[in-house]
Amino acid sequence: MSEITTVSTVEGTPLSADELDRIHAYWNAANYLSIGQIYLLDNPLLQEPLTLEHIKPRMLGHWGTVPGLNMVYVHLNRVIKQRNLGILFVTGPGHGAPGIVANTYLEGTYTELYPSITQDKNGMRKLFRQFSFPGGIPSHTAPETPGSIHEGGELGYSISHAYGAVFDNPDLIVTCVVGDGEAETGPMAAAWHSNKFLNPQRDGAVLPILHLNGYKIANPTVLARISEDELNKLFIGYGYQPYLVEGNDPKFVHQVMAATLDKALGDIQAIQIEARSGSAFTRPR
Template identity: 55%
Template sequence: MTRTAEVRVQARRRYRRARDYLAAAMIHLKDNVLLDRPLRRKLLKPRPLGHWGTCPCLPLVYSGLNRLVAGTGWRTLLVAGPGHGAPAIHANLWLEGTHARFDPALSLDAAGLAELVRRSSWPGGFPSHLSPEVPGVIHGGELGYALATAFGAAFDDPGLLVACVVGDGEANTGPTAAAWHSPKFAGPRDGRVQPRI
């Protein structure tokens, strides 16, 4: 491996560790987000909301799509269906500076990080699922509608690649079952959806 390739691999690993830590912090912590003091029970959320199991997976799709966009310029949309996987998407939005661009209180520093963690799944903050007030989100977070939303976006804009991650909870719903039939209505000029469960 060349030195340049090794540096890129190390940078990706650091980024992955940072976003995984941020997702875990948003699920569990109320304060002390830099862990610069001993961790105490009073610094933990009394009832964590979120599923860690979806948090390492969603950023892999997110990062892969970002590489596709950076390499090709292809207009792409990710519809993330796993309801409580929002911390994973918030972590990416914060690290890339998107949150700070729309809300200066979520700046790329310790204060912005503390505010991001404080708001996550907390009254007056972000809900435990993705919701339309999050930059770039068109799906409201209710279980079962991610795939239908993805097909609607693709049919509306045929030049758009729509990637959809269907969560396990929503895979058992009627709207998702019906949405699997959407390709039957697609014509040669309609957009395409890449669903993954």
């Protein structure tokens, strides 16, 4: 196996001021569209003072994972366009569906498939009302979600699916978000070891992203309560090269996230080039 290095944060500011502003604006828009789906029955642009009549009487949907999924989504779009990559996005926290629906709405795909959900105030109102509502759409990423090929529900299987998708599929990269609560399930604890079965000569790559938001719904998670050092060592023990992305200032986090994705994709490319050049097989991190 290759040498172990522990890197807490990848340094660099790869985003130009304009790119940073636009990524941040896109993320904000996706977050707004997500929270609107969870809470709002009416008044979609909050142009009137908010009243109880504007709020859904029964709320179903999880905010927790959503801003994280939205952040990963916009940053993946950047690298997909820049590097012309084929990436499949697996979200363990499928309960973050408002985020995925919001992004497909922002991209225009949602309106293309569902012409009544127009990209204006009236369409937004319908988009918000229909979420997890009688006659509407499910609270989880589901077949109705544009681009979605598989619905989950039971936490713990995202990493197994991610590896399953890349076996014998050398050009595919699967980015798999794992919730810190999801990471406490037995199936997930075992599935980290799927990297032992991956051969970079003929298989694609999996880029797992552990979303350490600290909670499983409202309860604290184990992996967010151990030290950074212990967490790093745990994942090194599983055979990964961990990189940490964290911060309080979203604009700082966007830069670190972009730098870290560039680093991870660079690592993957280097591993694949070496493995496919005919050199002797070594299991990479």
